[in-house]
Amino acid sequence: MEERSGQLRQPNSPDQLWGESHHVGLALENGQVDRLRRDVDRLAAEIGARNIYHYEALQKAAIHIETILRETGYSPSLHHYDTQGKTFVNISAELAGREHKDEIVVIGAHYDTHKDSPGANDNGSAVAALLELARHFAPRQTARTLRFVAFTNEESPFTRRKAMGSRVYARECRRRRDNIIAMICLETIGCYSEEIGSQWLSFGGLFLPRRGDFLALVANPASKELLRQVSGTLKQETALHIKPVILPTHFPGAWSSDHWSFWREGFPALMATDTAPLRYRYYHTREDTPDKVDFVWLSRVVSSLYPVVAGLVLCR
Numbered sequence: 001m002e003e004r005s006g007q008l009r010q011p012n013s014p015d016q017l018w019g020e021s022h023h024v025g026l027a028l029e030n031g032q033v034d035r036l037r038r039d040v041d042r043l044a045a046e047i048g049a050r051n052i053y054h055y056e057a058l059q060k061a062a063i064h065i066e067t068i069l070r071e072t073g074y075s076p077s078l079h080h081y082d083t084q085g086k087t088f089v090n091i092s093a094e095l096a097g098r099e100h101k102d103e104i105v106v107i108g109a110h111y112d113t114h115k116d117s118p119g120a121n122d123n124g125s126a127v128a129a130l131l132e133l134a135r136h137f138a139p140r141q142t143a144r145t146l147r148f149v150a151f152t153n154e155e156s157p158f159t160r161r162k163a164m165g166s167r168v169y170a171r172e173c174r175r176r177r178d179n180i181i182a183m184i185c186l187e188t189i190g191c192y193s194e195e196i197g198s199q200w201l202s203f204g205g206l207f208l209p210r211r212g213d214f215l216a217l218v219a220n221p222a223s224k225e226l227l228r229q230v231s232g233t234l235k236q237e238t239a240l241h242i243k244p245v246i247l248p249t250h251f252p253g254a255w256s257s258d259h260w261s262f263w264r265e266g267f268p269a270l271m272a273t274d275t276a277p278l279r280y281r282y283y284h285t286r287e288d289t290p291d292k293v294d295f296v297w298l299s300r301v302v303s304s305l306y307p308v309v310a311g312l313v314l315c316r
Contacts, residue, residue: 032132033299039068039128040190040290043111044120051112051155055086058152061111062089065150068131069093073138074148079172083163088152090169093134097145097313102179104145105312107133108258109186110154110165114284120293121280123154125190129302136306142313144181151258159256166258174265182226182312183269184305185259188276188283189215192297200278212279214241215301218259219270220249226268230308237307240300272305 042064043050050057069076074093081088097103109126113119127150134148152165161167173180191212193199198212208216215234219227224246231244247254249263256276262269277283282292 032302033295035135036125036128036132036298036302037290037295039064039131040120040124040293040295043124043127044118044288044290048118049113049116050119051115052084052086052153052157053115054113058088058112062091062150062152065091065111065127065131069134069148072131072135074134079169081163081168083153083158088163088165090152090165091150092169093148095137095140095142095146095313097142099143101145104147104178104180105309106147106149106180106183106262107186107309108149108151108166108183110151110258112152112155112165113288114155116286117284117288118286120288120290121190121274122188122276122283122288123186124290125293125298126186126188129186129189129298129305132302133305133309137309137313144313146309146313154258160260164258164261166261167264170261170265170267173267180262180267183259183262183267184230184308185257185262185269185271187257187259187271187273188280189272189274189301190293190295190298191274191280192294193279198279199275208243208275208278209241212274214243215304216273216275217242217244217270218254218273219244219246219268220254220263221246222249222263222266223268223270227270229311230270233308233311234304238304240304272301 043061047057047060050061066076076091076093079090109130110123111127130148137146158164193212196210199208199210202208202210217227217231227244231242234240234242257271259269259271282288
């Protein structure tokens with residue numbers, strides 16, 4: 001990874017910077033659970049499967065995301081590109097930084113689904129979280145630029161190919177020489193279980209905990225400083241159980257979402273996930289419906305991400 005200006009600096013506590021609480025207890029306040037549920041219902045129950053095979057539905061999902069961002073006060077940018085005879089769009093909304101405008105923090109999630117899956121958890125849960133984070137930060141002033149991006153075409157047949165939405169977007173960021181100092185990919189974050197054995201591939205707890213009651217944070221070696229800062233903030237500011245993991249860039253599972261596209265372009269990035277197929281039995285099926293999502297857990301995750309994002313965009 002090439003050296004760039006604006007390397008991550010250790011921030012003050014977000015609570016000190018804003019003089020307000022961002023602890024997990026806020027998850028149930030101010031209608032957050034209901035808003036998350038409404039966004040997931042809209043995507044998974046009303047629109048349903050959305051991808052190149054369900055192209056009209058994919059367009060409806062894009063319109064929903066753009067509409068919410070506009071209603072929240074942003075002026076979304078639509079990044080269109082053509083592939084396989086169709087036009088696709090990544091959607092971004094930005095808060096320009098006051099002191100360090102050229103230093104960019106990206107929060108992203110893909111809005112398409114796998115084939116005929118309605119995608120409530122994969123990836124409606126993450127899109128709903130992205131929109132809720134955008135609502136929360138809309139009235140804030142940030143030192144660095146904060147960019148929310150909804151990506152298209154993460155799923156088959158585009159996964160890890162040139163027409164994958166985040167690959168198109170990350171390549172363009174590199175071409176423009178955007179100084180992206182951190183990217184957080186939200187991927188399938190709505191499954192929670194305290195049952196022993198609900199987390200697979202745990203190897204008796206040696207690799208992953210045996211209970212699916214944590215948020216995994218997956219980084220590559222080049223992104224270990226970002227992982228250290230994010231996990232440190234979560235441990236200090238929230239009660240959320242986390243599992244930080246560093247894996248090779250091209251390791252199966254580690255390369256299975258949009259953060260990989262940013263790794264490919266040399267940007268520091270990590271994935272926040274419930275581990276998807278290692279916990280969620282409805283992954284990539286038609287049974288991935290809103291009733292399978294734990295919205296209280298999802299809201300806890302969102303509230304725990306507030307101090308993380310604040311720590312990345314607010315400098316000393």
